[in-house]
Amino acid sequence: MxxxxxxxxxxxxxxxxxxxxxxxxxxxxMRKYEFYWDLIGDISAGRPNLGNxxxxxxxxxxxxxxxxxxxxHCGTETTDEIFYEAGKLAGAQFYARHIKPVDSLxxxxxxxxxxLLDKRIGVLRLEESVLNEGRVILTMDEDLDCxxxxxxxxxxxxxxxxxxxxxxxSYTAEKWRAEEIDCWCxxxxxxxxxxxxxxxxxxxxxxH
Ligand SMILES: [Zn+2]
Numbered sequence: 001m002x003x004x005x006x007x008x009x010x011x012x013x014x015x016x017x018x019x020x021x022x023x024x025x026x027x028x029x030m031r032k033y034e035f036y037w038d039l040i041g042d043i044s045a046g047r048p049n050l051g052n053x054x055x056x057x058x059x060x061x062x063x064x065x066x067x068x069x070x071x072x073h074c075g076t077e078t079t080d081e082i083f084y085e086a087g088k089l090a091g092a093q094f095y096a097r098h099i100k101p102v103d104s105l106x107x108x109x110x111x112x113x114x115x116l117l118d119k120r121i122g123v124l125r126l127e128e129s130v131l132n133e134g135r136v137i138l139t140m141d142e143d144l145d146c147x148x149x150x151x152x153x154x155x156x157x158x159x160x161x162x163x164x165x166x167x168x169x170s171y172t173a174e175k176w177r178a179e180e181i182d183c184w185c186x187x188x189x190x191x192x193x194x195x196x197x198x199x200x201x202x203x204x205x206x207x208h
Contacts, residue, residue, distance in 0.1 A: 087162025095170035134197025
């Protein structure tokens with residue numbers, strides 16, 4: 001019986017691993033929701049009367065209900081990870097479509113400020129920028145996601161954190177991380193983000 005078990009179990013183990021790998025490949029092949037810009041569609045053709053605008057409360061209703069349900073399924077930490085990652089995907093796509101090409105930090109910032117304003121996402125200001133030392137502090141007034149929300153004791157703009165990190169990653173081709181350090185919800189009446197280049201921040205933390 002023992003010999004039989006030893007003979008069979010490696011076979012079963014291999015079958016099990018092959019099954020997992022092939023299932024992942026199949027799922028990869030069959031993705032339903034991978035983002036590409038054409039998914040947004042031809043809005044002028046599709047909404048000749050209602051156009052490109054929607055009330056902001058409807059945008060927040062969709063985001064906050066989705067966040068509620070994801071949290072119930074996955075927990076708070078995973079929900080924040082999902083929103084950060086989704087923000088990063090949006091930021092990278094947004095940079096590729098609306099910001100690049102840019103030749104300097106000034107051009108990057110001014111183009112970003114103008115586009116965010118034109119699209120009514122928010123009013124971006126740079127408070128402190130030492131890009132070559134991997135540190136930027138910026139504020140976003142009238143932020144799409146949180147301006148006007150009731151006061152809470154935590155920052156809420158996790159999607160924005162990912163979005164901003166990806167903008168800097170796209171511009172510099174380095175790894176960046178954004179952390180919201182003030183939010184409308186914490187009484188600051190603006191959203192303030194500390195954006196740091198990951199390897200430089202780690203080197204600093206290590207004392208190098
Ligand atoms: Zn905020």
